Amino acid sequence: MPPLPKKKHTRARKGNRNAHNAIKLPASSVCPCSRQERIQPHIACPECGNHKGRTMPGNWPQVNLLEQVQPIAASSESDS
Numbered sequence: 001m002p003p004l005p006k007k008k009h010t011r012a013r014k015g016n017r018n019a020h021n022a023i024k025l026p027a028s029s030v031c032p033c034s035r036q037e038r039i040q041p042h043i044a045c046p047e048c049g050n051h052k053g054r055t056m057p058g059n060w061p062q063v064n065l066l067e068q069v070q071p072i073a074a075s076s077e078s079d080s
């Protein structure tokens with residue numbers, strides 16, 4: 001005969017334990033190419049292929065805005 005709990009756990013105890021089990025929304029961020037497009041972490045933007053400010057290889061319907069900004073910032077830093 002297996003070991004058994006001595007007493008039944010109360011509904012409150014079960015509820016308190018399950019209070020932390022709610023499903024949360026996955027983490028997401030907004031890409032500058034389109035304000036409404038939500039991008040998931042570790043996944044390139046489906047519109048412009050933006051990932052960590054770089055454009056991943058592939059044919060994307062939009063231009064990565066962050067990729068355009070970076071060369072300007074790099075050139076200004078080299079001039080000064």
Ligand SMILES: [Zn+2]
Nearest residue numbers: 031033045048
């Ligand atoms: Zn994008």
